[in-house]
Amino acid sequence: MKLEETLFPNLKQLEVDFVIPRQVEDLPLCVDPFLLYKSRDPELRRLHDLVVRHFGAGVEAVKLGNIEEAERILDFPEVPEVGFGYGSKDKRGSGLGTILQKLLIDSLTMSPAIMARGVRHIEEMQLISPGIGPDRVGDIASNILKGYLIEYTQRQCAIHNIPVEQNVPLEHVFDPDDGVWQDGYFDLPRNPKDGKGVLLVPRRMVRQLPWINYENFAKTEFRAYLAAKTLTSRSRGIGSPSKTEVTSISRIQTSLIDSYVKQRERLAAEAQPFLPPIRDDSKATGEALLARLQQIPIGQAYATTYQRAVLDILTFVFCPDLIDGRLEERTIEGTERRDILFTNDSDDSFFDYVRQTHDALVMMFEAKNVSELTMAALNQSATYLGDRIGRLGFIVTRHSPGENVVRKQITIFNDSQPRKVLLVLTDSDLAELVKIRAADGAPTKWLQRHYRNFRTAVQ
Amino acid sequence: MPFSQQEKLNSASEALKCHRDLGACIDEAMRRHSEQTSQLTGLYEEVDKLTKGRSIVPTSDLLVELSNGLISDVKTLVFRDTYLDRLTTFVPAGDNPTYPEILITLRVLQQSLKRFETMLKPESAKHSSIVLELRAIVAALEIAQMEEEDTEDEVAEDTGDEEAEEVDESETQDDIENEDEEENDLEDADEDSQEYQVYVSKSSVRTRLGLESNLSSLLGSEDRKPYDRWFERLQGEYYFNFAMLYTSGLPNYEPPTAGITFVKPGK
Numbered sequence A: 001m002k003l004e005e006t007l008f009p010n011l012k013q014l015e016v017d018f019v020i021p022r023q024v025e026d027l028p029l030c031v032d033p034f035l036l037y038k039s040r041d042p043e044l045r046r047l048h049d050l051v052v053r054h055f056g057a058g059v060e061a062v063k064l065g066n067i068e069e070a071e072r073i074l075d076f077p078e079v080p081e082v083g084f085g086y087g088s089k090d091k092r093g094s095g096l097g098t099i100l101q102k103l104l105i106d107s108l109t110m111s112p113a114i115m116a117r118g119v120r121h122i123e124e125m126q127l128i129s130p131g132i133g134p135d136r137v138g139d140i141a142s143n144i145l146k147g148y149l150i151e152y153t154q155r156q157c158a159i160h161n162i163p164v165e166q167n168v169p170l171e172h173v174f175d176p177d178d179g180v181w182q183d184g185y186f187d188l189p190r191n192p193k194d195g196k197g198v199l200l201v202p203r204r205m206v207r208q209l210p211w212i213n214y215e216n217f218a219k220t221e222f223r224a225y226l227a228a229k230t231l232t233s234r235s236r237g238i239g240s241p242s243k244t245e246v247t248s249i250s251r252i253q254t255s256l257i258d259s260y261v262k263q264r265e266r267l268a269a270e271a272q273p274f275l276p277p278i279r280d281d282s283k284a285t286g287e288a289l290l291a292r293l294q295q296i297p298i299g300q301a302y303a304t305t306y307q308r309a310v311l312d313i314l315t316f317v318f319c320p321d322l323i324d325g326r327l328e329e330r331t332i333e334g335t336e337r338r339d340i341l342f343t344n345d346s347d348d349s350f351f352d353y354v355r356q357t358h359d360a361l362v363m364m365f366e367a368k369n370v371s372e373l374t375m376a377a378l379n380q381s382a383t384y385l386g387d388r389i390g391r392l393g394f395i396v397t398r399h400s401p402g403e404n405v406v407r408k409q410i411t412i413f414n415d416s417q418p419r420k421v422l423l424v425l426t427d428s429d430l431a432e433l434v435k436i437r438a439a440d441g442a443p444t445k446w447l448q449r450h451y452r453n454f455r456t457a458v459q
Numbered sequence B: 001m002p003f004s005q006q007e008k009l010n011s012a013s014e015a016l017k018c019h020r021d022l023g024a025c026i027d028e029a030m031r032r033h034s035e036q037t038s039q040l041t042g043l044y045e046e047v048d049k050l051t052k053g054r055s056i057v058p059t060s061d062l063l064v065e066l067s068n069g070l071i072s073d074v075k076t077l078v079f080r081d082t083y084l085d086r087l088t089t090f091v092p093a094g095d096n097p098t099y100p101e102i103l104i105t106l107r108v109l110q111q112s113l114k115r116f117e118t119m120l121k122p123e124s125a126k127h128s129s130i131v132l133e134l135r136a137i138v139a140a141l142e143i144a145q146m147e148e149e150d151t152e153d154e155v156a157e158d159t160g161d162e163e164a165e166e167v168d169e170s171e172t173q174d175d176i177e178n179e180d181e182e183e184n185d186l187e188d189a190d191e192d193s194q195e196y197q198v199y200v201s202k203s204s205v206r207t208r209l210g211l212e213s214n215l216s217s218l219l220g221s222e223d224r225k226p227y228d229r230w231f232e233r234l235q236g237e238y239y240f241n242f243a244m245l246y247t248s249g250l251p252n253y254e255p256p257t258a259g260i261t262f263v264k265p266g267k
Helices: A033-037 A042-063 A067-073 A097-109 A112-117 A122-127 A134-144 A146-160 A214-219 A221-228 A243-250 A254-266 A279-294 A300-318 A349-357 A375-384 A403-415 A427-438 A443-458 B006-051 B061-075 B099-158 B173-192 B202-212 B242-248
Strands: A165-175 A180-188 A322-332 A335-344 A362-368 A392-397 A421-426 B231-234 B237-240
Touching (some): A033 A042, A033 A122, A033 A134, A042 A097, A042 A112, A042 A122, A067 A097, A122 A214, A122 A243, A134 A146, A134 A165, A146 A165, A146 A322, A214 A221, A214 A254, A221 A243, A279 A427, A300 A322, A300 A362, A300 A427, A300 A443, A335 A349, A349 A443, A362 A375, A375 A392, A403 A443, A421 A443, A427 A443, B006 B099, B061 B099, B099 B242, B202 B237
Parallel strands (some): A362 A392, A392 A421
Antiparallel strands (some): A165 A180, A322 A335, B231 B237
């Protein structure tokens, strides 16, 4: 039975920013630190720094011969609350555990070259230690990121009205300020099957295999190395080298690791998050979202409902290009206003363009559940655009705007320096985007055309 | 006494000044047209070569920038061209246009510049012709002004001089009769235009035009002169037709009021 069928009965995978874990079985996914490394979101990059710094402290302890400290730092048990893993059928996998922890320390000890060089990506440990696989990389990251995942889970639960329980115990949470592991109690959803807390993981940081992984290394950089050394399997008359053989060489020849990592960094744009196999569900999810939208009456009384629906639709359409959709409420002159903010973490050319041109690392979508968009609403939205949330914003509303609003949009553009672009998305635009997404099309291209049409009209 | 046709001279001088400004505008348009055509021809040829076999390859930022620059430039030169008006600069928004898209756009620009040239050349000739007419009118009026002032001076000098003119005894009776006939012709002419007593010959106008500036190329051949219509033949000589100036008014050049033009509409 899937977790979403019980704990999150009203949520579908494609309309939320996080991976919905299953109740019993692990999902064959892992948290890939490389997705944090390549992210445009400063918060995610900071998390990558945290992971590398933490691991680096462990390496340093090994280097200094302080094994006890190294064992304390490099202690990465499995994180069943996340529900990711490859091997075990339930959530009680082995984690790195004591044995693998020892293996990790031994591998570092046997590789003075790595200790001298330091670790730039924790995934590199797969390349020097036969016992470290992709799931272990995910475990290391999940352990260190647990504090962030707690906050993220609480935020997503608030957005999606997911019930949480108070004081759910959680072990082994890393405190970056004090550099210690701590146990604690947190407000989290609870898995009814095993009674454990649930940690939600953003889809943006999840892959089936880490971008830097042993299989890929062996097939590319290491194979080229063997070819150069005329040590191919054909010339030696034996099969491919084992992981033990490969790691024993790469532990010494760290230039192999350097070269491989550089190559993977160059191809960073191709490193995309992976979604669980739910493609068949996209049409149904899209139809359900549109039906939900159509049922919302126009008017201030339903503003929150409309805003929620818009958030889910935009997540369905644009995630993982636009991530971490969140609601921001504020009161201005007695009027309660609600914005939807997304982080633009896309590698797509259009989103990259707006990030460069309009400083649109954050993208604002303001939901207006009104029959007619007013100039005042436009003016107010335009004032929000600026250094904090960039200079590209969207007003999402029920009907197409009048000619006066279009003229106002152009005036806002012309009168601003740097230029501000405020575009309007209507219900029918959302419907079109949903249909494109449901058919596995490219909604970003639609948005690009929409933007171009406006910029052309301004000429 | 002030010059009797001072008002006309002022109007003609003002009209000439306005038309000279317009002339500068036309000259500028021709210069820019020439530059843009040159740039466009070169760019089109290169893009045409690059396009072969690259139908779906996005173009470079440089090419987009050059093309957008040309679109903007042509749009500030050519006005009221329906097909050019439909053309907009590329908004790459992350994805540059393909080579064929750029090529077609450059072709549209080429066609627009050709249409512009077809309009501009005759308009320029028309404008030059009107300017020449105005110059001739101003020259005629200025000569008239000088003659009128000279006549006033002579009248002032003659007052009190009672010495009768002596008749040249060598003149025959026939000569006297002929002179009388010619005087009668001029008197007839004067009767048609009582107010216009000054006679300004075409040759004096031509001389003045030639003197005040190097207009020999603009004055045209002996057979075709744009200002000929302003002169009428009297006694075997052409004189400026002041009456026509009062009946027809000053000639005026207007840029095209429909279709492609070189003046920004509403300006």
